[in-house]
Amino acid sequence: LNASPSPTILPMTTAILSALPEEQGGLVQALQAPECITHAGRSFWRGRLLGQPVLLALSGVGKVAAATTATLLAERFGVARIVFTGVAGGLGDGVQVGDVVVAQDFLQHDMDASPIFPRWEVPGYGLARMPCDAALTTMLFEAASAYLTSDRAGFDPNNPAIAHRHAACAHQGLIVSGDRFVSTSAESAALRQALGAAGHQVLAVEMEGAAVAQVCRDYGLPFAAVRTISDRADDSAHVDFPHFVRHVASRYADHIIQGLLRAMPGGR
Ligand code: ADE
Numbered sequence: 001l002n003a004s005p006s007p008t009i010l011p012m013t014t015a016i017l018s019a020l021p022e023e024q025g026g027l028v029q030a031l032q033a034p035e036c037i038t039h040a041g042r043s044f045w046r047g048r049l050l051g052q053p054v055l056l057a058l059s060g061v062g063k064v065a066a067a068t069t070a071t072l073l074a075e076r077f078g079v080a081r082i083v084f085t086g087v088a089g090g091l092g093d094g095v096q097v098g099d100v101v102v103a104q105d106f107l108q109h110d111m112d113a114s115p116i117f118p119r120w121e122v123p124g125y126g127l128a129r130m131p132c133d134a135a136l137t138t139m140l141f142e143a144a145s146a147y148l149t150s151d152r153a154g155f156d157p158n159n160p161a162i163a164h165r166h167a168a169c170a171h172q173g174l175i176v177s178g179d180r181f182v183s184t185s186a187e188s189a190a191l192r193q194a195l196g197a198a199g200h201q202v203l204a205v206e207m208e209g210a211a212v213a214q215v216c217r218d219y220g221l222p223f224a225a226v227r228t229i230s231d232r233a234d235d236s237a238h239v240d241f242p243h244f245v246r247h248v249a250s251r252y253a254d255h256i257i258q259g260l261l262r263a264m265p266g267g268r
C-alpha cells in the first residue's frame with residue numbers, strides 16, 4: 001500500500017489528460033519548471049504552461065485505466081478541472097480525418113444493462129449521456145476553431161485535411177466511448193445506426209472520455225474534451241490511426257491547449 005502524502009500542486013491547477021504518450025509529447029516539451037511525479041504506475045508532469053499551473057497526465061487506454069487516472073487527479077492531486085485531449089474515430093456524416101470534435105456529452109456505447117435499465121443508461125445515474133462543463137467546453141471549442149482557421153494549421157503539410165483536400169472543421173456534440181477499437185465499416189455503421197435510432201446523433205468514438213466524464217460528475221469537477229479525428233473507424237482505421245498519432249496528434253493538442261490556457265483567467 002502506498003501511504004505517501006499527496007504531493008502539493010498549486011491551487012486552480014488544470015489537469016490535461018491524454019490517452020497515449022504521443023498525444024501528450026509536445027505539451028511535456030513546452031512545460032516550464034517540469035517535475036515528474038510517479039504514482040500507481042503512472043507519470044504525472046507538474047509545471048506551468050503560459051503562466052498557468054498544469055498537471056499533465058496519461059489516462060492509459062480504456063475506461064478502467066481512464067477512471068483510475070481521473071480519480072487520482074480529483075482525490076490525490078485536487079485539480080480544479082480536467083481537459084482531455086486526444087484522437088478519435090469519426091462516426092458522424094462529414095466528420096473527417098483532420099477535423100476536431102469538442103464533446104458536449106459522452107455515452108458508453110458498450111453499457112447495456114437492459115432489460116433492467118434502458119440500453120446505454122448508466123445504472124444509478126438515471127442517464128445515458130454524461131454532460132461536459134458548458135463554460136469550459138465553449139472555451140475549448142473557441143480554441144479549437146481558432147487553431148483550425150489559423151495559418152499554422154492551414155499550411156501544415158502534415159495536416160491530413162490538406163492531403164484529403166478539405167478544410168478541417170471543428171464540430172461539437174456527442175462522443176461515445178467503449179473498450180473496443182472500432183475498425184470495421186460494418187461495426188461503425190451499426191453503432192451509428194443503433195444510436196441514431198434512439199436519438200443519439202454521434203460524432204466520434206474513442207475509448208476513455210465517458211469514464212472521465214462520469215468520475216468528474218461524481219466529484220463535481222468541470223470537464224471538457226477535444227478529440228482530433230485520426231480515422232473513420234472503418235476498414236482502414238488500423239492504418240490511419242498509428243500514422244496520425246505519430247505525426248499529427250500532438251501538434252493539434254499543443255496548439256489547442258495553449259489557445260485554451262491563454263484564454264483562461266491568468267493566461268498569457
Ligand atoms: N480512437 C481513435 N480511433 C478510434 C477508433 N476507431 N475506435 C476507438 N477509439 C479510437
